[in-house]
Amino acid sequence: xxxYTWRGRNSRGESVTGELDAMTESGVADQLLAxxxxxxxxxxxxxxxxxxxxxxxxxxxxxxxxVDDLMIFSRQMYTLNKAxxxxxxxxxxxxxxxTKPAMVELFKDIRSSLDQGxxxxxxxxxxxxxxxNFYISMVRVGEMTGRLTExxxxxxxxxxxxxxxxxxxxxxxxYPTFVMxxxxxxxxxxxxxxxxxxxKVFAGFNAQLPLLTRGxxxxxxxxxxxxxxxxxxxxxxxxxxxxxxxxxxxxxxxDAQKLKLPIVGDIILKATLSRFAxxxxxxxxSGVPLVQALTVVAQTVDNAFIGSRxxxxxxxxxxGESISRCATATGVFTPVVLQMxxxxxxxxxxxxxxxxIAEMYERDTDYAIKGLSAAIEPILLAVIATLxxxxxxxxxxxxxxxxxxxxxxxxx
Numbered sequence: 223x224x225x226y227t228w229r230g231r232n233s234r235g236e237s238v239t240g241e242l243d244a245m246t247e248s249g250v251a252d253q254l255l256a257x258x259x260x261x262x263x264x265x266x267x268x269x270x271x272x273x274x275x276x277x278x279x280x281x282x283x284x285x286x287x288x289v290d291d292l293m294i295f296s297r298q299m300y301t302l303n304k305a306x307x308x309x310x311x312x313x314x315x316x317x318x319x320x321t322k323p324a325m326v327e328l329f330k331d332i333r334s335s336l337d338q339g340x341x342x343x344x345x346x347x348x349x350x351x352x353x354x355n356f357y358i359s360m361v362r363v364g365e366m367t368g369r370l371t372e373x374x375x376x377x378x379x380x381x382x383x384x385x386x387x388x389x390x391x392x393x394x395x396x397y398p399t400f401v402m403x404x405x406x407x408x409x410x411x412x413x414x415x416x417x418x419x420x421x422k423v424f425a426g427f428n429a430q431l432p433l434l435t436r437g438x439x440x441x442x443x444x445x446x447x448x449x450x451x452x453x454x455x456x457x458x459x460x461x462x463x464x465x466x467x468x469x470x471x472x473x474x475x476x477d478a479q480k481l482k483l484p485i486v487g488d489i490i491l492k493a494t495l496s497r498f499a500x501x502x503x504x505x506x507x508s509g510v511p512l513v514q515a516l517t518v519v520a521q522t523v524d525n526a527f528i529g530s531r532x533x534x535x536x537x538x539x540x541x542g543e544s545i546s547r548c549a550t551a552t553g554v555f556t557p558v559v560l561q562m563x564x565x566x567x568x569x570x571x572x573x574x575x576x577x578x579i580a581e582m583y584e585r586d587t588d589y590a591i592k593g594l595s596a597a598i599e600p601i602l603l604a605v606i607a608t609l610x611x612x613x614x615x616x617x618x619x620x621x622x623x624x625x626x627x628x629x630x631x632x633x634x
């Protein structure tokens with residue numbers, strides 16, 4: 223998109239200048255008039271080779287748009303819409319105040335799309351990898367129902383909850399992850415550098431070594447001899463697993479297995495169902511038809527297995543069945559939740575009860591995450607103690623036997 227330099231006068235008659243991105247000069251003029259500036263001169267800006275080189279370097283070092291940026295954008299759009307600021311003028315202000323180059327480029331593209339007559343949802347859909355289906359669908363519903371201001375507020379709250387859950391899980395898993403990495407490194411160092419030294423000592427005993435010691439020496443010798451193949455197999459296995467998980471079948475099976483994992487499986491299930499309930503409540507409260515809402519929510523739960531169950535609910539509702547019956551058929555909701563859905567359907571307060579379900583699952587998830595480290599630590603301690611015991615017995619049993627034999631011979 224070309225850049226134009228312009229000169230004009232503001233509402234006080236003062237001369238002002240600047241640069242704008244637009245498809246044509248008339249697009250620049252429309253943007254200036256929308257901000258209260260009368261254009262006097264508009265011309266396409268010239269870009270020097272040095273500026274092009276700097277632009278390439280800046281693009282390579284540019285920080286990407288993250289969830290926090292989208293949260294701030296949602297909060298700003300809520301405030302601007304609530305104040306009655308026109309959409310083009312709102313994005314002009316956001317672009318002018320943005321400090322992150324990636325956000326500046328994003329606002330420029332959205333402004334250009336709006337300037338060409340597209341709706342805001344269609345302009346955001348040009349960046350679907352950033353905003354996602356749920357965000358774009360909710361903006362589209364807000365445009366159709368005239369509740370765009372409320373939609374941006376709800377989206378900001380929804381994204382805050384998603385971020386908090388992710389951060390709490392990362393914080394809870396940080397210590398166990400570091401411990402597992404340290405254990406793996408310790409095993410590698412011991413088998414490659416330490417145990418081979420003891421193997422040379424044991425070779426001079428000329429005696430039958432204990433079974434545990436022979437096992438440790440065999441495993442250490444295998445690692446020393448075949449470590450290139452071991453590294454290659456590990457890298458190949460990681461690449462193959464990641465490629466398989468990118469396939470629909472692989473992701474479905476892995477997402478189904480995650481829910482059955484000890485300790486963390488229950489947390490993943492509750493967090494996913496909380497995301498479903500909040501997304502469904504937000505969609506329904508904004509006036510989205512049930513079938514369309516469930517289609518969008520199935521794509522936002524970030525779990526292919528749960529998503530397929532939500533699509534199963536949608537198909538049942540399309541056939542004319544009740545929401546509570548379809549929810550029961552999925553087999554993923556607790557009896558309390560099913561009862562609340564049934565009551566909400568009968569009383570017409572499904573939106574409020576869905577928010578109650580979301581809050582209930584959020585509290586359960588928060589409580590489970592807080593106890594996650596306490597539940598994992600005993601398991602880690604048991605694993606570490608077992609490894610240390612096996613290593614100690616494997617190394618010191620031959621020395622102990624040798625000492626006993628020497629004492630016996632000396633006493634004889």
